[in-house]
Amino acid sequence: MPLRSLLSVLSLAASAILLPATAAHAADTTETGLCASTGGVLTKVFPFGNTNSDAANWVRYGGSAQACTYTDADGARITAWAGTLTSKKPTMAALAYYAKVPWNGQGHGNPAALYCIQLGGTQLIGAMGSGSGWAAQAGDDPHAMCLFADMSAIDDWGLLYHANDIIRGKDLATVFKFPNPY
Secondary structure, three states: OOHHHHHHHHHHHHHHHOOOHHHHHOOOHHHHHHHHHOOOEEEEEEEEEOOOOOHHHOEEOOOOEEEEEEEOOOOOEEEEEHHHHHOOOOOHHHHHHHHOOOOOOOOOOOHHHHHHHHOOOEOOOOOOOOOEEEEOOOOOOOEOEEEOOOOOEEEHHHHHHHHOOOOOOOOHHHOOOOOOOO
16 A cells, blocks of 8 residues: 555544544453453553663653553564554554555664654654653563554554564454454
8 A cells, every 4th residue: 555545544544533532541341351352461551751761760751551462472562552452443553554554764763663653653752862662660661652643552663563564462453343444
């Protein structure tokens, strides 16, 4: 699918399903049940900045999300917001996952972060270059989530690997409530 087409689909999806942050991240029985019943682990995570330093210097920002993480036997993992998995309407993160747009190879730095930006998302929290991510507490291994305008999210490496036909943790296409439109 050409990038222009993906961006059009993502724009339409965003305008159709913009939800308040509290609704997008509210943990309900459906989210908890889906995550656990499909082999995931549900964790309440918080946005942190300054994660390139020791845990005592991490900066925890406001807000939180319910993250569902799938880890395979080799330790590879993929994480998505529980609300992204349970949405019956298209989310920008699910559409990006399904579309498998090839990375354009442009930019310098972390390929997964650059791919996230290419898809219209962001994974930056706090000051650029200081490190950031989502974790249950300071010092945990942070999740680098590709966050989209509709507040849906999937970890950036999971998206990049999936675009190259590599499944990390679990194929989310078998979990999403919104079916593949492509």
